Amino acid sequence: xxxxxxxxxxxxxxxxxxxxxxxxxxxxxxxxxxxxxxxxxxxxxxxxxxxxxxxxxxxxxxxxxxxxxxxxxxxxxxxxxxxxxxxxxxxxxxxxxxxxxxxxxxxxxxxxxxxxxxxxxxxxxxxxxxxxx
Amino acid sequence: xxxxxxxxxxxxxxxxxxxxxxxxxxxxxxxxxxxxxxxxxxxxxxxxxxxxxxxxxxxxxxxxxxxxxxxxxxxxxxxxxxxxxxxxxxxxxxxxxxxxxxxxxxxxxxxxxxxxxxxxxxxxxxxxxxxxxxxxxxxxxxxxxxxxxxxxxxxxxxxxxxxxxxxxxxxxxxxxxxxxxxxxxxxxxxxxxxxxxxxxxxxxxxxxxxxxxxxxxxxxxxxxxxxxxxxxxxxxxxxxxxxxxxxxxxxxxxxxxxxxxxxxxxxxxxxxxxxxxxxxxxxxxxxxxxxxxxxxxxxxxxxxxxxxxxxxxxxxxxxxxxxxxxxxxxxxxxxxxxxxxxxxxxxxxxxxxxxxxxxxxxxxxxxxxxxxxxxxxxxxxxxxxxxxxxxxxxxxxxxxxxxxxxxxxxxxxxxxxxxxxxxxxxxxxxxxxxxxxxxxxxxxxxxxxxxxxxxxxxxxxxxxxxxxxxxxxxxxxxxxxxxxxxxxxxxxxxxxxxxxxxxxxxxxxxxxxx
Numbered sequence: 028x029x030x031x032x033x034x035x036x037x038x039x040x041x042x043x044x045x046x047x048x049x050x051x052x053x054x055x056x057x058x059x060x061x062x063x064x065x066x067x068x069x070x071x072x073x074x075x076x077x078x079x080x081x082x083x084x085x086x087x088x089x090x091x092x093x094x095x096x097x098x099x100x101x102x103x104x105x106x107x108x109x110x111x112x113x114x115x116x117x118x119x120x121x122x123x124x125x126x127x128x129x130x131x132x133x134x135x136x137x138x139x140x141x142x143x144x145x146x147x148x149x150x151x152x153x154x155x156x157x158x159x160x
Numbered sequence: 161x162x163x164x165x166x167x168x169x170x171x172x173x174x175x176x177x178x179x180x181x182x183x184x185x186x187x188x189x190x191x192x193x194x195x196x197x198x199x200x201x202x203x204x205x206x207x208x209x210x211x212x213x214x215x216x217x218x219x220x221x222x223x224x225x226x227x228x229x230x231x232x233x234x235x236x237x238x239x240x241x242x243x244x245x246x247x248x249x250x251x252x253x254x255x256x257x258x259x260x261x262x263x264x265x266x267x268x269x270x271x272x273x274x275x276x277x278x279x280x281x282x283x284x285x286x287x288x289x290x291x292x293x294x295x296x297x298x299x300x301x302x303x304x305x306x307x308x309x310x311x312x313x314x315x316x317x318x319x320x321x322x323x324x325x326x327x328x329x330x331x332x333x334x335x336x337x338x339x340x341x342x343x344x345x346x347x348x349x350x351x352x353x354x355x356x357x358x359x360x361x362x363x364x365x366x367x368x369x370x371x372x373x374x375x376x377x378x379x380x381x382x383x384x385x386x387x388x389x390x391x392x393x394x395x396x397x398x399x400x401x402x403x404x405x406x407x408x409x410x411x412x413x414x415x416x417x418x419x420x421x422x423x424x425x426x427x428x429x430x431x432x433x434x435x436x437x438x439x440x441x442x443x444x445x446x447x448x449x450x451x452x453x454x455x456x457x458x459x460x461x462x463x464x465x466x467x468x469x470x471x472x473x474x475x476x477x478x479x480x481x482x483x484x485x486x487x488x489x490x491x492x493x494x495x496x497x498x499x500x501x502x503x504x505x506x507x508x509x510x511x512x513x514x515x516x517x518x519x520x521x522x523x524x525x526x527x528x529x530x531x532x533x534x535x536x537x538x539x540x541x542x543x544x545x546x547x548x549x550x551x552x553x554x555x556x557x558x559x560x561x562x563x564x565x566x567x568x569x570x571x572x573x574x575x576x577x578x579x580x581x582x583x584x585x586x587x588x589x590x591x592x593x594x595x596x597x598x599x600x601x602x603x604x605x606x607x608x609x610x611x612x613x614x615x616x617x618x619x620x621x622x623x624x625x626x627x628x629x630x631x632x633x634x635x636x637x638x639x640x641x642x643x644x645x646x647x648x649x650x651x652x653x654x655x656x657x658x659x660x661x662x663x664x665x666x667x668x669x670x671x672x673x674x
C-alpha cells in the first residue's frame with residue numbers, strides 16, 4: 028500500500044507533538060531515515076507542505092498574504108490587519124507582504140483559501156469584458 | 161458626424177455607469193496535477209458541483225468545470241486549451257454554473273460548444289446566455305405530442321412518424337445512412353417554422369464541413385445552427401457539446417418556437433464521458449463506463465419536450481444517433497438510449513447493401529407517440545400500409561420455403577414488393593407530405609399492382625408530375641387541410657386511372673379493377 032504525502036505529514040505532526048523539547052530534532056532525524064528507507068525522499072517537498080497545513084490547522088494559524096503595487100501606508104495596513112484578525116476567528120494570523128508592480132494598483136489579500144482581489148489590473152480586465160459585449 | 165460621436169459617447173457613458181465592479185471574497189486554490197484535459201486542484205474548500213473555475217495563466221485565463229469533490233481536492237475538466245496550465249497555478253471558483261451564449265445570432269452559424277464561432281464569419285454578439293445544465297420541464301409545463309415533424313422521408317413519415325417534442329433514436333452500424341436521415345430531415349424543415357440544431361460530437365471536421373456545405377446549398381443554414389466538437393477536440397468539450405446545444409435550443413423553446421435538435425452521435429459522447437470519468441479516477445463499471453452513463457443521457461434527452469400553451473407552446477424534438485458495432489443493439493449504450501427515447505429508427509446494413517435506402521428495418525423500428533401527430537390524410541393511408549408491411553414481412557419469410565402459394569398470398573407478396581420499392585428514396589430529396597399521401601394512396605388502392613417492380617420508381621415520379629400538371633390544387637389542398645376527403649379520393653382515383661392509360665409498360669395479364 029502506497030503511503031501518501033498527507034499520511035507522512037500526519038505521522039510527522041503527531042510524533043513531533045508527542046516529543047518534548049530537545050527530542051524534536053531526534054524525531055525529525057528518524058523521520059528522514061524512514062523516508063530514505065521507503066525510497067520516498069523525492070516526496071519531501073509535498074510532505075513539508077502537508078505538514079505545514081496540518082500544523083496551521085491544529086494550532087489555529089491562518090496564513091495571510093497582502094500583495095500591493097506600492098508599499099502600503101501604516102494605517103491601511105492596520106485596517107487590513109484588523110480585517111484579517113476578524114476573519115481568522117480568534118486564531119493567529121501569519122502575515123506576509125509582497126510588492127508586485129504588475130497589479131498596477133490596489134491590493135490583493137489572500138488568507139486561507141480565500142482571496143479578495145481588489146487590484147486595478149483585475150478591475151480593468153472586468154471592465155474590458157463588460158464593454159466588449 | 162458630430163451626432164454619431166455624441167451617440168457613441170452617450171452609449172459609453174451608459175455602459176460605464178452600468179458597470180458594477182463586484183468586490184467580494186472568492187475561494188482560491190492551486191493546481192496540483194494537470195493533464196489530459198483534467199486538473200486536480202487543492203484548496204477551494206467551498207467549491208460546488210459543476211461550478212465554473214478560472215485558471216489564472218500567463219497572459220489570461222482558462223476555464224474549467226468542477227466534476228469531482230473530494231476530501232481535500234477538487235477534480236475539474238478544462239474547457240479548451242489546457243496546454244498552458246501548470247502545476248501551482250492559481251484557480252478561482254467563480255460561483256456560477258457554466259453558461260453558453262444563446263440567441264437568434266446563432267442561427268446560420270457554426271460554433272463550438274462554448275459558443276465561439278468556428279465559421280470565420282466574425283464574433284457572435286449575443287446578449288443572453290443560458291446554463292448548460294438545466295432541469296427538464298416538469299409535468300405541469302408539458303403537453304402530449306400532437307404536431308408532426310415532417311422528415312420528408314417516406315418510410316419514416318408513413319410508418320414511424322415523429323411528433324414535435326418527441327425523442328426518436330436513430331440507430332445502426334457505421335456508414336449506413338444515419339446522418340443522412342438527420343440531414344434530410346433538416347433540409348425538409350424549410351418553411352415548417354422549425355429551428356434546427358445539429359450537434360456534431362467527435363465527428364471528423366471534414367465531414368462536418370461537407371454537411372454544412374450541403375445545408376447551405378439547400379438553403380437550410382437559414383434556420384440551422386451547427387455545434388461542433390470535432391474529433392481533435394479534448395474529451396471535456398465533447399462531453400459538454402450536447403448540453404450546450406440543448407441550452408441553445410431552450411432559448412428558442414422559451415420564445416415558443418419549435419426546435420429540432422440532432423445529437424450526432426451519443427456513442428462518441430458516452431466514450432468521451434468515459435474518458436473524463438476514468439481520468440478523474442471514478443470507478444469503471446460495465447464496458448468501463450462509469451455508473452452514471454444512464455443519467456448522462458437521460459437528463460439530456462429529458463430536456464426534449466412539448467410545452468403547453470401556458471408555457472409558450474414551444475417544443476424541442478430530439479433525434480439522438482447511436483452507432484452500433486456489427487448490429488449489436490444489446491450493448492450497454494444502445495440499450496440505455498433505446499429505453500430512454502420514445503422509439504427508434506433501426507437501420508440495417510443488410511438492407512443498405514441490398515439497395516433498400518434508407519435502410520430502415522420497419523419491423524424493429526417503432527415510434528411510441530408519433531402516430532398521434534400524423535395528419536389525418538396520412539393516418540388514413542399509413543394505417544393500411546403498416547398492416548400490409550407487417551403481413552408482407554411474415555409471408556416473405558414463409559414464402560421462401562415453397563413456391564406453391566395461393567392467389568391471395570401471391571398478391572400480398574407482389575404488393576409488398578412494390579411497397580418496398582415505393583419506400584426507397586434518394587438522399588437529399590425529401591418529399592412533401594402531400595405527395596407522399598398521393599403515392600401511398602395509389603399503392604394501397606392497388607394501382608401499382610400491375611406496374612412492374614423495376615418500373616415502380618419511374619411510375620411514382622411521373623405520376624406526381626402528372627398530378628401536379630392536371631390538378632395542382634389537390635396536393636396543396638391535402639397539405640392545407642391535412643385531410644383526404646371522399647371527394648378528393650374519387651378525384652385522385654380518376655387522375656391515377658387517366659395517367660395509367662397513357663402508360664405502355666403495364667403488366668396486362670393481371671389487370672386489376674380497383
